[in-house]
Amino acid sequence: MRAITSKMLRDSRLTSMFFFAFLLSLALMGCEDQKMQTVKWTEYEPVYMSEQEFTNSVGMETARELNKPGKIYFYNDYLFVNEVNKGVHIIDNSDPASPAKVGFINIPANKDIAVKDNLLYADSNSDLLVFDIKDLQNPELVKRVENVFSFTANRSPGYPYKPVDQSKGIVVDWEEVEVEEVCQGDCSYTHPVVDGMWLNTVGAETGGSGGSAGVGGSMARFAITGDYLYAVDDINLLTFDISSPEPTKVNKKDVGWAIETIFPYENNLYVGSQSAMYIFDISNPATPSQMSVYTHLTACDPVVVEGQHAFVTLRENERCPRAVNRLEVIDVEDPFNPHKVAFYEMISPHGLGIDDGNLFVSEGEYGLKVLDASEPQDIKQLQYIKDIQTYDVIPFNDVLMVTGNNGIMQYDYSNIEKLRHLSTIPVVE
């Protein structure tokens, strides 16, 4: 047994005193738990442009990659693809198996397009632009009609968003940014958004009427029939006389709220909104007159029509929460008395297209459905392509043009039960 020496006692006392002092100093740091909170979120922030830059930046540029494709339009073997808020890609699609990019028309705040008689109509913020595209290598801006649209890039595509500061210029786009707020203790509950409104940034031209007009998809806000361009913004149906290269607004009609799409068929316009489908008579094309309203559950909805039936997809999303996801078939033989005759459950239906009873429904991230709608009250699924993302479709002459987050895909649907993939123009991040 070792003897305990005085040195050992002193050492142990010193050690204990040291640790006691150490503990005391730590205790003086406090016995209150410290909490630091950080709130992170992404929000949309406006991208501004000066008025001069906004006007002067319109013009033809070299072809670029697809980044955020929006609405598509097919005209004379050319695909016109909207790059949301940026402009229009021009693609030579004379061989759908090998589409070739021709160029890019830079149009700030552009979302919608339509083409007739070698004139391309495009929106740019609240203005309507007209391009002469006889020479697609060198499209020429021939007319700007200012302040005709009330749907502008001032409205954020999503929620939450940073409010617009008009003193900074014209809003031409929105970008998603990550925001952080750090605070000691509990973060205060701040709302970066006062209110939000949604702008339908997606959509393709619906059309096909007017012999020299092109063909669009079901999500469009522009439609050409005869010598008239019809456009919808959130609440209005606007009518433009385009019999000359200088379009003239001839009519403006308050339709309702949350108007989203337009589809012309024979002598009628079918206007889709979040709560209803409106049918207008355009036998007097300069002054559309409302014939009826078919109301449905609140949902985001495009519409196409063939024969005596309208096909409407209803979709639930952030803009239309608590909605349903389904395809509805409406009998419109009597446009004054439209009524539902069938509905079919879907997953996440977006745009749709129909050609001679063959119905194509975009299911968003869940792919594409090919349906036999020759008997609208007994629609049968022929094929389901799952591994693609789809937003809208244009079926035309056995070529199905599909737009989605992956890019533009094209299929041969001459054998309707087995689509053959022709080409993909990919999106490049």
Added chain:
Amino acid sequence: MIPMSRNIGFSVWALLVLLPLVSSAQQKNKVENPSYANQVEFTVLPGANTTSVGIQVVRVRRFTDWFCGGLGIGFTHYNDPLDLVPIFVNAKFVAPGTGGAIPFASLDIGYSVSIHVNDDVEIDEHRGGVLISPSVGVLFKSNSDFKYYVKAGYNINKARYEQPQWGNRILETNITYKRLLFGVGLLF
């Protein structure tokens, strides 16, 4: 998200696994390696607004007459909304002597693994953090192979978790637990 019953079960399981191991080691130690010992400790951690409790086991080795070291694992019930499982290195400085009450100083340093126990609080991710726990105490010897001790100290433990908020907001919370520590333990 692990239910609380499983968290408690995990801790009990850890203790039940370790205790027989250390007991058998103790048996071995009696014959082969008398410098090893086992420690079981119960702690109370009072804070400014709440009090937590914990338990830990340590496998201790005596290196010299005045220094012991070991590896330990424990469980601290903060329920805020996380509980922590500290895994640590223990260093103990023991005053030499043969008396019945021997002072010592102890330091635990390690890392605490987090467990989400409060199902009422939705958490996307969580993570533990560093543990630092100095203390001083008195070790009481007895005639049997068991010794007990009491100690007082300070405990710092970190943890972090993320919670979904409305829209796409994520709330990240970084907590540093700063508590006094009072413990009683058994050495055998």
